[in-house]
Amino acid sequence: MSATLELLVEVGWSGATTRLIAQRAGMSQGALQHHFPDRAGLAVAALHRLAAELAAQIASRPRPTGGERERLAAGLDLLWEIHNTPPLIAYLELATASRTDPGLAPHVAGLTVSVTDLVLDLAAGLAPERAASGELRGFVLTALATMRGTVLLDPLHADAARADWATMRAVLLAGLPAPQAGPAGGREEEPAARAAPGS
Numbered sequence: 001m002s003a004t005l006e007l008l009v010e011v012g013w014s015g016a017t018t019r020l021i022a023q024r025a026g027m028s029q030g031a032l033q034h035h036f037p038d039r040a041g042l043a044v045a046a047l048h049r050l051a052a053e054l055a056a057q058i059a060s061r062p063r064p065t066g067g068e069r070e071r072l073a074a075g076l077d078l079l080w081e082i083h084n085t086p087p088l089i090a091y092l093e094l095a096t097a098s099r100t101d102p103g104l105a106p107h108v109a110g111l112t113v114s115v116t117d118l119v120l121d122l123a124a125g126l127a128p129e130r131a132a133s134g135e136l137r138g139f140v141l142t143a144l145a146t147m148r149g150t151v152l153l154d155p156l157h158a159d160a161a162r163a164d165w166a167t168m169r170a171v172l173l174a175g176l177p178a179p180q181a182g183p184a185g186g187r188e189e190e191p192a193a194r195a196a197p198g199s
Contacts, residue, residue, distance in 0.1 A: 001046035008043065008090035013097035013104075016043075043094055044107040048114070050087045055118050064126060069173055071126040076143060076169050079119065083147045091115070092152055119144060135177060143172050 003024035007016035018039050022029040036042035064074035082088055091111070098108040123140050124131035130139075150163045 004043050004046045005090045008093045009086045013093055040104045040107050044111050047091055047111055051115055058122055068127050075126045080147060080165055083151050139176060
């Protein structure tokens, strides 16, 4: 599984053949196919395992403190950090390839649902009132789309045109509706325009 992820990052889906994966893993191609009859199943199994490890790592981190926007800003920082690691780059490689690979598409679709649910659970812990009202889902999906698109396309830009994370985070947070203040809204009082840390 580690060899598969390494090769997805290095040579992409088209280059990560079962022969090359077996060589990198130090086993015969027949032994590899005994455990994983097809390459798509192997790649997605590796990413599912990493998703479980990621969930455990997130759960072990101290919960961000401060007001709601500070907590959500910290959550965005964590997601951005994760999106710039090899496992997430391997996932994005598979997601791109699945658009034209009908054998890969259902595997990646299931993985995407699992990852999105993980992120929604994380966000709900940071802003439970918004999660209960249904406001948080759109924010999370927009943040994920922004990060995924940036990680895919940023390497194509000149250094001067690359995305600035502090600016991206501020724009995402600005899209949140202002929290309702007071007992009637049931939310903590916070200035709507409070800046994200580091922005």
